[in-house]
Amino acid sequence: MCSLARAGADAARAGYARRDVRAFLSEIVQRRRATVEQLDAEWRGGPIRGSKVLGAVLAEVRDGVRSAPEAELRELTGLSVILPPIHWNPLLTGADGSRLPSPDGWIEDVGLALEVDSDEFHTALDDLRRTRERHNRLGTYGILTLHFTPREIREEPQRVLATIESTYRERPRSFIGAHAMVVTPAG
Template identity: 45%
Template sequence: MADLVAELAAAARNHTALARRVLSDLEAGCRSAPECELRDLIATSRTVPPARWNQLLPGARGIYPDACWPEARLVVEVDSRAFHGFGDAPERTERRRARYASMGWTVLPVALRRIRTEPEQVLAEIEAAYRAVLSRRD
């Protein structure tokens, strides 16, 4: 990754916008195109700060949520069929979400289709969830 960063830094800015955007997503911790799409959407929010992406959940072992806000104990997960819909994936997803709940975290699942077809609604739900969980803490 460091070599890619150096190469891109040395390159002319012409025709490198996509590469710079991808690198920014990777450096932020996005692991999939759907997560990158969600990150881009959240970046347009005026009320929700940047999320932590695929970082170990504070106080937990082995849980790396797609996006989380520790100050609000809020997790947003992109539910794509590729990772959540086949084989034992639905049960793994259910177990992980039960662990979140047992630790006091709120989980907002978001389907990739919704990110692409109704982004404004998805963002409004994330913003509302963020405000709601923070208001419960006051």
């Protein structure tokens, strides 16, 4: 018997593909079965052998990535020489102080939100309604939301990146409708 953090870290060291490690570690954190800190402690305290992928995926999770497709989008946008750093799953506050939905990706200087919408989690009527409500709520603050499927990110990465970059270039700078809340780590 061991903790889920230990099991996740051990599995990540077992030689699984990076995509699989992203999927199961993100799931562990997203479902609150273990914290990033617990996984990090297992990574630092465990064997070095096989830890390279574990460390890289934990860095993504620490930066706010919460799914394998989000990590793939993060990796893709990281190749851009046009885009600024993107905040992943940030806490957003509207200019009036209202708490806003957290988009998967956030480019603050132009008010651009990025969403990864998998068919698995966005096909039921309630899921579609919630997605539409989130999108509309962001829109009332002047935020433009771009939606991509995991398949588009994997099979058409150049088109996805070109869409984000061209939208970024066309949006006015100095967006003031909302901002990411800065969370200072304790310690």
